[in-house]
Amino acid sequence: MKWWCSASAAPWEWVWRPYPGIWLFVLLVLVGYVRLRRSAPGEAGGANGWHTLAFAGGLGTLWIALDWPVGALGAGYLVSMHTVQYLLLHFAAAPLLLLGVPAEAWRALARGKAGRVLRTAARPLVGLIAYNAIVVVTHVPQVSDALMAQQLGNMLIDLAWVVGGLALWWPILAPAGVGRLTPPLKMGYLFACTIIPTAPAAFLTFADYPLYSVYELAPRVSGIAALSDQQTAGIIMKLAADPFVWLAMAVIFFRWSAEAEQEERARRAAIRRPASSRG
Amino acid sequence: MSAHARRRRLAAALWVALAAAGCKAEDPRLSPGGLYGAELNPPRPKPEFTLAATDSSRFDFRARTDGYLTLLFFGYTHCPDVCPVHMANLGAVMKKLPAPVTERIRVVFVTTDPARDTPERLARWLGNFDPSFIGLTGSQDEIRRAETAAGIPPAELDSAGQAGASDYTVGHAAFVLAYTPDNLLRAMYPFGTRQSDWAHDIPRLVQMTGPQVDVTDARVLAAPGAGVAAGYFTLHNRGDQPLTLESVAVAGVAAATLQEQRRAGNVVRVKPLGPIVIRPGKTVILEPGGIQLMLSGVRRPLQPGDTVRMTLNFEGQNPVLVEAPVRSYGEAG
Numbered sequence: 001m002k003w004w005c006s007a008s009a010a011p012w013e014w015v016w017r018p019y020p021g022i023w024l025f026v027l028l029v030l031v032g033y034v035r036l037r038r039s040a041p042g043e044a045g046g047a048n049g050w051h052t053l054a055f056a057g058g059l060g061t062l063w064i065a066l067d068w069p070v071g072a073l074g075a076g077y078l079v080s081m082h083t084v085q086y087l088l089l090h091f092a093a094a095p096l097l098l099l100g101v102p103a104e105a106w107r108a109l110a111r112g113k114a115g116r117v118l119r120t121a122a123r124p125l126v127g128l129i130a131y132n133a134i135v136v137v138t139h140v141p142q143v144s145d146a147l148m149a150q151q152l153g154n155m156l157i158d159l160a161w162v163v164g165g166l167a168l169w170w171p172i173l174a175p176a177g178v179g180r181l182t183p184p185l186k187m188g189y190l191f192a193c194t195i196i197p198t199a200p201a202a203f204l205t206f207a208d209y210p211l212y213s214v215y216e217l218a219p220r221v222s223g224i225a226a227l228s229d230q231q232t233a234g235i236i237m238k239l240a241a242d243p244f245v246w247l248a249m250a251v252i253f254f255r256w257s258a259e260a261e262q263e264e265r266a267r268r269a270a271i272r273r274p275a276s277s278r279g
Numbered sequence: 280m281s282a283h284a285r286r287r288r289l290a291a292a293l294w295v296a297l298a299a300a301g302c303k304a305e306d307p308r309l310s311p312g313g314l315y316g317a318e319l320n321p322p323r324p325k326p327e328f329t330l331a332a333t334d335s336s337r338f339d340f341r342a343r344t345d346g347y348l349t350l351l352f353f354g355y356t357h358c359p360d361v362c363p364v365h366m367a368n369l370g371a372v373m374k375k376l377p378a379p380v381t382e383r384i385r386v387v388f389v390t391t392d393p394a395r396d397t398p399e400r401l402a403r404w405l406g407n408f409d410p411s412f413i414g415l416t417g418s419q420d421e422i423r424r425a426e427t428a429a430g431i432p433p434a435e436l437d438s439a440g441q442a443g444a445s446d447y448t449v450g451h452a453a454f455v456l457a458y459t460p461d462n463l464l465r466a467m468y469p470f471g472t473r474q475s476d477w478a479h480d481i482p483r484l485v486q487m488t489g490p491q492v493d494v495t496d497a498r499v500l501a502a503p504g505a506g507v508a509a510g511y512f513t514l515h516n517r518g519d520q521p522l523t524l525e526s527v528a529v530a531g532v533a534a535a536t537l538q539e540q541r542r543a544g545n546v547v548r549v550k551p552l553g554p555i556v557i558r559p560g561k562t563v564i565l566e567p568g569g570i571q572l573m574l575s576g577v578r579r580p581l582q583p584g585d586t587v588r589m590t591l592n593f594e595g596q597n598p599v600l601v602e603a604p605v606r607s608y609g610e611a612g
Binding site for chain 1: 363469
């Protein structure tokens with residue numbers, strides 16, 4: 001509450017600002033990745049061009065989501081931009097970062113001290129609970145308002161969303177030997193993960209008044225009303241997030257179907273071979 | 280019943296009790312009067328000032344907002360945060376409230392930056408939030424007088440503005456003053472007031488009017504240097520329901536007691552009075568030798584020409600604020 005206006009909050013301006021903390025975080029992720037690849041056996045830790053491309057995509061998305069302008073707008077001006085951050089971190093950065101690490105590197109890591117954590121996190125129930133808990137808790141207005149009021153709290157939410165994204169995708173992307181989900185179970189798991197986030201998305205879309213004081217009391221950006229901004233956020237959260245999951249489900253299905261077809265072909269070939277050798 | 284079943288039943292009962300308690304728990308942010316705004320007790324009278332409206336007509340604030348819930352704010356259109364957010368939130372809530380409520384509201388924005396806020400700019404800027412918002416401007420002195428009348432600290436240009444620069448900020452009060460339809464300032468809303476707070480309070484503020492009573496001829500008779508004084512006034516019930524005056528609170532006085540004087544021969548007997556009931560259409564007169572308001576423990580000696588603020592508390596009604604001039608006992612009561 002403020003009783004005297006001395007214009008302390010700066011209105012949004014399209015003037016670039018440096019965020020060295022974000023650069024440091026991105027650099028740390030890059031260093032971690034290089035070390036992980038080096039620790040794996042084989043040339044380049046078993047990584048190919050696709051791994052490097054996926055990791056570069058993940059790291060780039062992480063950077064875009066956290067740095068100016070998306071990060072700055074999402075941190076204190078527009079809840080719709082905050083939801084774009086949520087989308088980028090959960091559904092693009094996290095799976096791409098996981099895909100960027102070769103299976104051999106994961107297995108090597110799982111043989112060490114982190115093995116127990118990786119195997120536990122690959123259980124669908126753990127992923128489901130962790131992801132949903134992070135989504136729900138970080139969208140509770142009281143929690144969000146309390147954290148977003150400070151830079152550290154803001155960073156905590158960003159970090160929680162990165163962890164939430166990794167928790168969501170790890171049961172799907174963990175290599176054989178670490179994760180144990182079959183393709184149908186993976187699809188079922190992903191579908192289950194879309195259910196609970198519908199609640200915060202619905203609250204955002206259908207609330208009569210703005211839910212978050214941080215955004216309601218922030219200087220307006222381009223005249224966008226606080227409630228319209230919030231409704232946009234709700235729509236983005238539901239309608240833009242689900243296609244990512246459907247796409248992943250489709251990829252799992254078609255791969256599973258292709259593998260089954262390949263197995264069937266191999267089985268038929270195996271049956272035909274003894275018959276032809278008899279003839 | 281097994282011990283396990285008993286424990287489950289106990290747990291269920293406890294859960295229901297906790298849920299019920301949770302449902303009944305009141306919001307700690309609410310004022311005693313059930314508002315999210317900072318409530319004033321006693322309320323303050325609506326100020327009188329006249330400024331220029333955006334159509335260049337003279338706007339008598341008190342007269343033109345009489346009978347409306349009036350939300351008064353002093354700010355400026357170049358303000359980067361507080362002013363546009365307050366106006367945007369009020370505008371958003373006005374769109375959601377039903378017409379019978381919004382028809383009884385006047386939002387008045389007085390510029391604290393008349394040099395840059397031309398009437399055209401002010402009208403255009405306010406129109407972005409709600410076309411019904413009223414913009415007022417005037418000379419720096421007129422605006423300062425309006426701020427003083429409203430009881431808020433005067434706005435100040437920052438050092439750049441004082442040095443004559445064209446790009447500057449103005450420090451000013453960041454709260455909205457809410458005058459209920461009975462022309463009393465009952466609540467103030469600082470920056471940080473949410474749309475949901477306005478949506479909760481505005482329908483209540485619109486309903487908040489004083490009782491249907493006319494209070495006239497109010498005065499206080501004081502003997503020089505005495506620690507006691509007596510208050511008198513006339514009450515007329517213009518409504519169709521009986522009104523009960525329960526008590527009177529007087530600023531700067533330890534106790535204010537309603538009592539009745541009765542003369543029996545040469546002896547004047549004084550009897551404390553309970554609540555005074557005024558029937559519809561009837562008048563009750565407090566006058567020397569009859570009913571009076573005894574003021575004891577006067578903290579500052581009252582002098583003729585002073586004004587005493589009295590708050591009349593009627594049962595089940597909002598308080599009525601009365602300002603009574605002080606007269607000496609020698610003057611006609």
